[in-house]
Amino acid sequence: MITDRLIDRILALENPTCVGLDTALEYLPEALFATVSDARSAAEAIFTFNRNIIDAVADMVPAVKVQIAYYEELGPWGLSAFSRTVNYAKEQGLFVIADAKRNDIGATASRYAKAFLAEPSFGEGFSSDFLTVNGYLGTDGLIPFAEEAKRSDRGLFVLVKTSNPSSGELQDLLLADGRTVYEAMADMVASSDAEYGKYGFSRMGAVVGATHPDQAARIRARYPHLFFLIPGYGAQGGSAEMLKNCFDGRGLGGIVNNSRGILLAYRKRGGTYYDAARAAVLDMKRDLLAAIGGYHA
Amino acid sequence: MITDRLIDRILALENPTCVGLDTALEYLPEALFATVSDARSAAEAIFTFNRNIIDAVADMVPAVKVQIAYYEELGPWGLSAFSRTVNYAKEQGLFVIADAKRNDIGATASRYAKAFLAEPSFGEGFSSDFLTVNGYLGTDGLIPFAEEAKRSDRGLFVLVKTSNPSSGELQDLLLADGRTVYEAMADMVASSDAEYGKYGFSRMGAVVGATHPDQAARIRARYPHLFFLIPGYGAQGGSAEMLKNCFDGRGLGGIVNNSRGILLAYRKRGGTYYDAARAAVLDMKRDLLAAIGGYHA
Numbered sequence: 207m208i209t210d211r212l213i214d215r216i217l218a219l220e221n222p223t224c225v226g227l228d229t230a231l232e233y234l235p236e237a238l239f240a241t242v243s244d245a246r247s248a249a250e251a252i253f254t255f256n257r258n259i260i261d262a263v264a265d266m267v268p269a270v271k272v273q274i275a276y277y278e279e280l281g282p283w284g285l286s287a288f289s290r291t292v293n294y295a296k297e298q299g300l301f302v303i304a305d306a307k308r309n310d311i312g313a314t315a316s317r318y319a320k321a322f323l324a325e326p327s328f329g330e331g332f333s334s335d336f337l338t339v340n341g342y343l344g345t346d347g348l349i350p351f352a353e354e355a356k357r358s359d360r361g362l363f364v365l366v367k368t369s370n371p372s373s374g375e376l377q378d379l380l381l382a383d384g385r386t387v388y389e390a391m392a393d394m395v396a397s398s399d400a401e402y403g404k405y406g407f408s409r410m411g412a413v414v415g416a417t418h419p420d421q422a423a424r425i426r427a428r429y430p431h432l433f434f435l436i437p438g439y440g441a442q443g444g445s446a447e448m449l450k451n452c453f454d455g456r457g458l459g460g461i462v463n464n465s466r467g468i469l470l471a472y473r474k475r476g477g478t479y480y481d482a483a484r485a486a487v488l489d490m491k492r493d494l495l496a497a498i499g500g501y502h503a
Numbered sequence: 504m505i506t507d508r509l510i511d512r513i514l515a516l517e518n519p520t521c522v523g524l525d526t527a528l529e530y531l532p533e534a535l536f537a538t539v540s541d542a543r544s545a546a547e548a549i550f551t552f553n554r555n556i557i558d559a560v561a562d563m564v565p566a567v568k569v570q571i572a573y574y575e576e577l578g579p580w581g582l583s584a585f586s587r588t589v590n591y592a593k594e595q596g597l598f599v600i601a602d603a604k605r606n607d608i609g610a611t612a613s614r615y616a617k618a619f620l621a622e623p624s625f626g627e628g629f630s631s632d633f634l635t636v637n638g639y640l641g642t643d644g645l646i647p648f649a650e651e652a653k654r655s656d657r658g659l660f661v662l663v664k665t666s667n668p669s670s671g672e673l674q675d676l677l678l679a680d681g682r683t684v685y686e687a688m689a690d691m692v693a694s695s696d697a698e699y700g701k702y703g704f705s706r707m708g709a710v711v712g713a714t715h716p717d718q719a720a721r722i723r724a725r726y727p728h729l730f731f732l733i734p735g736y737g738a739q740g741g742s743a744e745m746l747k748n749c750f751d752g753r754g755l756g757g758i759v760n761n762s763r764g765i766l767l768a769y770r771k772r773g774g775t776y777y778d779a780a781r782a783a784v785l786d787m788k789r790d791l792l793a794a795i796g797g798y799h800a
Contacts, residue, residue, distance in 0.1 A: 228611065245625035275607060275614035281628040282586055286579040307606050309637055310572060311667035311739075314525065317572035328542035331578040340606055342639045342662055344669035365639055370608035372641035379687055382677040387684060390676055442608075 226465025262480035319354035369415025369438030416444025434460030440467030446497035523762025601631035616651035666712025666735030713741025731757030737764030743794035
């Protein structure tokens with residue numbers, strides 16, 4: 207079961223860090239940026255950057271998260287770079303989280319599920335290990351993703367409490383029944399997948415931002431079976447101290463993403479972008495392990 | 504202002520119909536389907552189908568809605584067919600709604616906004632007239648879309664009350680302050696864009712399903728400035744009688760999408776898929792106009 211395998215790898219590496227490949231063109235170092243003259247060369251440069259980052263961190267981190275918006279901005283060639291990045295990361299033994307936050311009614315959701323979770327019918331596709339999903343449409347917008355995930359042994363992270371400053375505007379609203387909107391969302395997720403692996407987590411997890419420690423503690427306590435994808439560490443203001451509430455007494459419960467703090471580490475540290483990324487990952491691993499208090503699984 | 508221009512076109516054609524290009528491979532007629540052997544030929548066949556549908560309806564309908572999930576299923580080649588479809592429809596004078604339901608935190612939302620609303624930096628892109636958006640992340644996930652829409656004179660439709668059977672599971676929940684979740688969402692949309700065109704509608708509209716007439720009436724009355732994208736007519740069970748609540752006394756207020764009822768009309772009516780699509784559009788126009796009671800704008 208995929209969540210078990212991801213946790214096995216986190217434990218083997220003693221590292222719950224996920225490297226976010228939100229690769230904007232302007233993040234590239236000057237020499238690589240200078241090779242860009244059209245969509246095709248832009249996509250090539252972005253893939254080269256990602257490949258070098260992946261090579262630098264593949265023995266240290268369990269997963270990468272590829273944020274598709276940055277690739278869509280470059281049109282079909284950008285999506286080709288997305289596909290190549292996903293496939294290269296998988297070849298290097300990394301778990302790949304497609305961060306696409308897809309959502310739609312059932313018939314259409316099943317198409318997205320096929321696009322991101324199934325093996326493609328023809329040639330290069332977007333087949334990843336995990337997909338982020340937005341559940342605003344209700345369970346019939348989630349079930350096609352859950353069914354495809356089960357069929358192909360992949361996983362999902364449904365947006366519950368996001369890391370952005372205004373996430374509370376809708377998500378923290380209090381319902382007449384005493385729950386918050388994000389708890390209603392988490393209830394929907396928890397009721398859509400009651401199959402747990404050896405560590406007690408389901409394949410359908412939750413996105414819970416590092417920037418909201420109180421809500422994270424509530425969600426961790428209330429939903430012991432939900433594994434978290436935790437964005438917001440670093441550039442968005444989340445710290446290891448703030449996100450430790452996402453983990454249980456075993457030190458398990460989530461994987462922590464960092465994008466800009468790793469991709470742009472070279473601008474603060476100097477040296478090559480890949481060496482700087484590796485050094486940033488090592489720092490982050492130490493930081494997270496100290497806050498979580500190590501593993502007791 | 505784009506919402507004005509869309510309404511001008513609806514009035515000129517006396518037709519609030521939007522043709523949904525949710526083109527699944529299995530919707531293609533046998534002869535076209537037989538040309539498919541890989542992702543490239545699949546994308547070519549889908550574009551050919553779309554082009555013939557567009558040619559058949561371009562003088563009768565104001566807009567097409569292109570549902571990106573069906574193109575993502577085919578990987579980068581599918582996205583190339585999406586791009587070609589969007590651009591061909593615009594060349595034929597149609598307004599194009601990219602139905603992608605994108606959503607993310609601010610920094611990433613601005614990438615999606617650029618991908619779907621701005622002119623592309625290089626070559627072929629996804630630049631459409633309108634984009635569907637999911638507002639679960641709060642206003643800082645909506646504002647980058649609103650800003651890009653204003654900059655490039657494009658429009659948005661934010662999911663408020665969707666057409667699927669289980670949409671109420673989250674959207675209809677009652678808040679402690681007496682609103683429903685979908686009303687809280689609509690309030691967020693209405694407060695994010697207070698600039699109205701000559702017909703009194705903002706460029707940031709709402710998705711309101713044809714299948715929920717009571718909620719549609721509430722939303723229409725409470726938010727007179729929101730223009731609606733109305734899915735759910737036809738195959739999903741929505742009728743003209745059910746969706747007439749989406750329109751105001753002038754007969755204005757929304758555009759009604761139909762995908763399968765038009766793309767697959769040839770299987771019921773016989774003849775070519777494009778002639779059947781044109782006939783289906785004509786029937787739908789009459790059906791909608793009778794229910795709305797004509798235009799008094």
